[in-house]
Amino acid sequence: MGIMSWARGKSPWIAVLHAGGCNNCDIEVLDVLTPRFDVERLGVLWKQNPRHADILITNGCVSKHSKVFVKRIFDQMLAPKKVIALGTCACTGGIFVEGEGANIEETHTIVGGVDTAIPVDVYVPGCPPKPEAIIQGVALAIEKLKQSE
Amino acid sequence: MVKITAIKEALKALFKPATTKYPHGPPSHVPPGIRGLPQFKDDNCIGCGACAVCCSAKAISIEDKGKTRRLSIHYPRCIFCGRCEDICPEDGIALSDRFELAAYDKKEADVSIEFKLVRCKECNAVVSTKEHLAKVKERILENIDPRIVDEVAADLAKYENLCVDCRRKLSYQLNTHTQKYYSQRWET
Ligand code: SF4
Ligand code: SF4
Ligand code: SF4
Numbered sequence: 001m002g003i004m005s006w007a008r009g010k011s012p013w014i015a016v017l018h019a020g021g022c023n024n025c026d027i028e029v030l031d032v033l034t035p036r037f038d039v040e041r042l043g044v045l046w047k048q049n050p051r052h053a054d055i056l057i058t059n060g061c062v063s064k065h066s067k068v069f070v071k072r073i074f075d076q077m078l079a080p081k082k083v084i085a086l087g088t089c090a091c092t093g094g095i096f097v098e099g100e101g102a103n104i105e106e107t108h109t110i111v112g113g114v115d116t117a118i119p120v121d122v123y124v125p126g127c128p129p130k131p132e133a134i135i136q137g138v139a140l141a142i143e144k145l146k147q148s149e
Numbered sequence: 150m151v152k153i154t155a156i157k158e159a160l161k162a163l164f165k166p167a168t169t170k171y172p173h174g175p176p177s178h179v180p181p182g183i184r185g186l187p188q189f190k191d192d193n194c195i196g197c198g199a200c201a202v203c204c205s206a207k208a209i210s211i212e213d214k215g216k217t218r219r220l221s222i223h224y225p226r227c228i229f230c231g232r233c234e235d236i237c238p239e240d241g242i243a244l245s246d247r248f249e250l251a252a253y254d255k256k257e258a259d260v261s262i263e264f265k266l267v268r269c270k271e272c273n274a275v276v277s278t279k280e281h282l283a284k285v286k287e288r289i290l291e292n293i294d295p296r297i298v299d300e301v302a303a304d305l306a307k308y309e310n311l312c313v314d315c316r317r318k319l320s321y322q323l324n325t326h327t328q329k330y331y332s333q334r335w336e337t
Pocket of ligand 1: 021022023024025027059060061086087089090094108110126127129228
């Protein structure tokens with residue numbers, strides 16, 4: 001582990017992206033920033049700018065409209081970048097689509113989970129996940145970030 | 150009431166930090182009745198599959214292979230709604246308080262339970278699990294008119310290992326057709 005990845009793991013910057021879904025996961029992310037849970041204990045800086053961020057938290061399922069923007073925002077991030085799929089929608093599409101992987105059944109608006117658009121590193125199931133589950137997801141993403149060069 | 154709780158919390162925070170230590174310590178507060186990962190109870194579940202039919206996110210799947218039935222909850226799909234717990238006739242599934250489910254890989258994220266499958270002795274189609282059939286039999290004999298219990302029990306034994314189609318096809322041959330009950334006249 002080089003000094004760069006060590007430093008990155010100590011202070012990752014995070015951006016949140018809402019791709020679709022019902023918005024509840026988005027609100028739960030705000031909880032994580034409150035004094036009770038305070039994810040900034042882990043060295044995280046909440047930076048709503050993908051060009052500066054190391055970790056992208058995506059919530060909600062990807063719709064046909066948002067797919068291109070999710071891809072574009074992911075491409076704007078600098079490597080090494082990690083993606084957290086937050087919530088059941090982002091993990092698999094949840095209640096909005098049926099099937100998974102190759103036999104996923106798109107609806108007329110929803111494509112599926114975030115992994116249909118961009119590669120995902122950490123999955124955090126829950127509808128919405130409890131704030132502690134989100135913190136666990138962030139901790140896992142930081143572990144992965146430390147290992148990448 | 151809410152205010153009193155809030156004031157209590159605020160006073161406590163004067164002496165002890167309110168911030169949780171998680172992930173380096175235990176979670177701050179796990180309320181009773183929290184909706185976490187649904188889990189099968191090995192002793193109660195009979196493998197009927199009602200939960201898979203009613204699951205709102207299609208997270209529970211039934212897989213019949215050879216002589217085993219496998220019910221599994223793919224929990225990255227689960228929305229923790231609790232419908233499976235509501236609908237289960239045997240109290241065979243319940244939401245636990247497990248919520249720390251984050252993982253690098255979602256492929257192996259399953260909770261499952263296995264059963265021995267009963268297949269039709271005529272056409273080899275799936276009938277159901279042994280436990281399910283036993284339970285159905287028990288329920289029927291419990292609720293049916295006491296005057297025909299013995300007769301119905303004998304009929305049930307005749308088509309125990311037959312699928313629905315074969316039961317219908319063979320109903321005259323085996324003399325299990327329900328017609329004979331309708332034709333009985335009782336004074337009520
Ligand atoms: S996972 Fe549930 S809470 Fe989160 S966006 Fe989807 S529907 Fe809403
Ligand atoms: S007994 Fe309950 S948990 Fe088991 S398969 Fe039937 S509905 Fe599901
Ligand atoms: S809690 Fe709801 S979504 Fe999860 S397995 Fe049960 S019925 Fe399906």
